[in-house]
Amino acid sequence: MLKIFNTDLHIHTCLSPCGDLDMTPKRIINTAKSKKLDIIGICDHNSAENVLISKKIGKTFEITVIGGIEITTSEEVHLLALFDNDDDLLKLQELVYENLPGVNDENAFGLQLVVNENDEIVRHNQRLLIGATKLTIEKCVEAIHSLNGIAIASHIDREGFGIIGQLGFIPEGLELDAVEISPNITKDKLTVKKFPVITGSDAHFLADIGKTWTQFSLKEPVVKEIKKALLKTTLKI
Amino acid sequence: MKLKEIVEKLNLEVKSAPEMLDKEVTGGYVSDLLSDVMANAREGNIWVTLQIHQNIVAVASLKEIRGIILVNNRQPDEDTLQKAIHEKIPILVSKLSTFELVGKLYQLPITS
Numbered sequence: 001m002l003k004i005f006n007t008d009l010h011i012h013t014c015l016s017p018c019g020d021l022d023m024t025p026k027r028i029i030n031t032a033k034s035k036k037l038d039i040i041g042i043c044d045h046n047s048a049e050n051v052l053i054s055k056k057i058g059k060t061f062e063i064t065v066i067g068g069i070e071i072t073t074s075e076e077v078h079l080l081a082l083f084d085n086d087d088d089l090l091k092l093q094e095l096v097y098e099n100l101p102g103v104n105d106e107n108a109f110g111l112q113l114v115v116n117e118n119d120e121i122v123r124h125n126q127r128l129l130i131g132a133t134k135l136t137i138e139k140c141v142e143a144i145h146s147l148n149g150i151a152i153a154s155h156i157d158r159e160g161f162g163i164i165g166q167l168g169f170i171p172e173g174l175e176l177d178a179v180e181i182s183p184n185i186t187k188d189k190l191t192v193k194k195f196p197v198i199t200g201s202d203a204h205f206l207a208d209i210g211k212t213w214t215q216f217s218l219k220e221p222v223v224k225e226i227k228k229a230l231l232k233t234t235l236k237i
Numbered sequence: 238m239k240l241k242e243i244v245e246k247l248n249l250e251v252k253s254a255p256e257m258l259d260k261e262v263t264g265g266y267v268s269d270l271l272s273d274v275m276a277n278a279r280e281g282n283i284w285v286t287l288q289i290h291q292n293i294v295a296v297a298s299l300k301e302i303r304g305i306i307l308v309n310n311r312q313p314d315e316d317t318l319q320k321a322i323h324e325k326i327p328i329l330v331s332k333l334s335t336f337e338l339v340g341k342l343y344q345l346p347i348t349s
Contacts, residue, residue: 018291076272108296130292
């Protein structure tokens with residue numbers, strides 16, 4: 001029996017240097033509830049350190065939180081990686097960390113806050129999360145799939161960090177599970193027809209959560225089911 | 238050479254931080270990959286790029302870059318502009334392509 005789930009898979013927390021400090025997991029989840037979202041994806045830049053706490057809070061508020069990372073590839077393309085299993089997600093985070101040089105400069109780029117369920121700061125992440133990893137996009141997609149995740153190219157309509165803006169086109173043979181468009185355009189404006197299209201808010205501020213979302217028909221709110229739905233591509237935007 | 242002089246000679250449109258045009262430019266860097274700019278640009282450089290998103294301002298501020306020249310008449314995003322005003326980073330717009338602009342920079346001469 002399939003159910004409809006309103007899904008915004010692309011939300012940043014206060015761990016992302018460009019994320020607003022109000023973007024604590026608790027506030028994000030409250031806002032997502034008020035926007036009538038059923039599933040949210042937490043995807044910070046090159047890190048998943050606020051995911052587990054977000055999942056925990058999500059359970060209390062009866063909203064499904066999917067854990068992910070928005071990787072910056074070596075070509076400076078943004079790529080969403082989403083997982084059901086926390087161990088798989090943390091393995092990917094480890095791979096990203098091994099390939100992410102540099103130290104954050106809080107004045108230049110912003111604070112990177114890991115928080116607890118009471119919105120208190122646990123620590124400042126010191127890595128250069130705004131930076132690019134040394135992993136090519138092909139390598140990233142391969143790693144995500146080897147860990148049972150799905151790989152979605154972020155905001156492909158946007159020049160900055162979108163795959164088409166950075167590379168000119170989507171490389172032949174790249175096995176993306178979907179492409180994401182930003183709230184700025186609608187699906188009919190797209191020239192890419194090869195991949196299933198989703199839309200996500202890429203929210204860095206509370207007000208942007210659920211600015212746009214994708215309706216999935218799923219048996220249950222998990223990545224495995226989303227993958228099936230993407231293959232059917234009966235998505236509404 | 239002062240940034241102001243470069244603006245006048247190359248007919249650049251000043252989008253932000255006009256109060257910073259008295260600064261001395263000691264060299265230049267051209268790249269559209271931010272990680273590359275972070276690794277290789279030097280303090281005092283003028284940076285030529287076509288990227289218009291707000292991360293360019295953060296990188297320029299971190300590397301103490303004197304100003305950013307956007308080529309092909311590309312306009313900065315609104316949030317880029319706000320950040321540049323706040324961070325006091327001059328964003329300058331040229332109608333020329335990167336190739337032509339750098340040629341003219343060399344003739345000024347900005348050659349290192």
